[in-house]
Amino acid sequence: MAEAYKDPADNKRKTVSYTVDFGRCMFCGLCVESCPKKCLVHTTDYELVSYNRAGMVLGKDKIVKR
Numbered sequence: 001m002a003e004a005y006k007d008p009a010d011n012k013r014k015t016v017s018y019t020v021d022f023g024r025c026m027f028c029g030l031c032v033e034s035c036p037k038k039c040l041v042h043t044t045d046y047e048l049v050s051y052n053r054a055g056m057v058l059g060k061d062k063i064v065k066r
């Protein structure tokens with residue numbers, strides 16, 4: 001889920017928040033294939049386990065590699 005707004009200064013969309021619910025993701029790869037900017041990738045980083053469903057919702061700070 002993403003929240004964004006259009007910045008009137010440069011007329012571009014800016015992201016406010018971005019989360020992925022890995023409790024719902026099937027890792028089908030459709031989002032990776034269809035991403036027009038090629039900014040989504042699947043990795044072998046699988047240690048995102050949690051003991052509850054709320055812990056499976058990860059924000060940009062946890063899923064973006066810098």
Ligand code: SF4
Nearest residue numbers: 025026027028029031
């Ligand atoms: S891989 Fe992407 S398109 Fe597929 S279920 Fe997960 S988030 Fe949705």
